[in-house]
Amino acid sequence: MRARTFFFCNRKTTTVCGVEVRGDSEFHKRTGDALSLLQPLAEFDLIQTHLAAIRQGKRSGVTAWAARPVFTVGAPTWSHSPTWYAGAIAHDAFHAKLYRDAKQRTPEKEPPVTAWSGKAAERICLFFQCEVLVALNADKAMVEYIEKHRQNPTYQGRKAGRGGWLDYRKRWW
Numbered sequence: 001m002r003a004r005t006f007f008f009c010n011r012k013t014t015t016v017c018g019v020e021v022r023g024d025s026e027f028h029k030r031t032g033d034a035l036s037l038l039q040p041l042a043e044f045d046l047i048q049t050h051l052a053a054i055r056q057g058k059r060s061g062v063t064a065w066a067a068r069p070v071f072t073v074g075a076p077t078w079s080h081s082p083t084w085y086a087g088a089i090a091h092d093a094f095h096a097k098l099y100r101d102a103k104q105r106t107p108e109k110e111p112p113v114t115a116w117s118g119k120a121a122e123r124i125c126l127f128f129q130c131e132v133l134v135a136l137n138a139d140k141a142m143v144e145y146i147e148k149h150r151q152n153p154t155y156q157g158r159k160a161g162r163g164g165w166l167d168y169r170k171r172w173w
Contacts, residue, residue: 011056018048023056023078030078034085041135043090043128050096054089062092064099064116083138087146090132094125122153 013022017035021028031054038044052068059074071092078085095116102111114120130146 017044019051020053021055022053027056027073027078030082030085031073033082034078034089037082037086037136038089038132041132043132043135046097047090047093050100051089051093060088060092062095064096065110069093069096069099083133083136084142086136087129087133087138087142091125091129094128095121098124119153123150126150126153 011023012025012028013020014028015021016028016032017039019035021031021035023031035054038047050069051062051071052066053070055070055072056078057072057074060072060077062071063069071089073085073088077088080088098116098121099111102115105111126146126149130143130150133143133146
């Protein structure tokens, strides 16, 4: 337990643009820059509604099913440009929105994983990410990169359950 305490001793939690942020000082700066880009956009209400927290981590992914959805972000994502990071925040917030929407339709049971994850959901989240990037005046190459992945979003894994968890563990971003 001592090593774990040491690992987290430089982490702090604050609220930035209405979103809880947990990580080291560089992570806070980068996350603040990305959230500041998003805050003036109409899409920010959706992001703020569906993400309770953004946390520094080894790889990126969102706990869409949690009572307080958390976007855990790996260094390749949060250390990229503020525009790219802002798009990633929007993307994962939309996964959480898809989960919440499905849960509201059938509150008595858990929605199927495909309601918020998998190829179809990934396409929808990439579409929202593109909308946000366009609103942020992102460069053409960045928008085209997301569009390319939206056509065939197999990079993020194709499995559910334990297989999906193993796909997540392989992420480098």
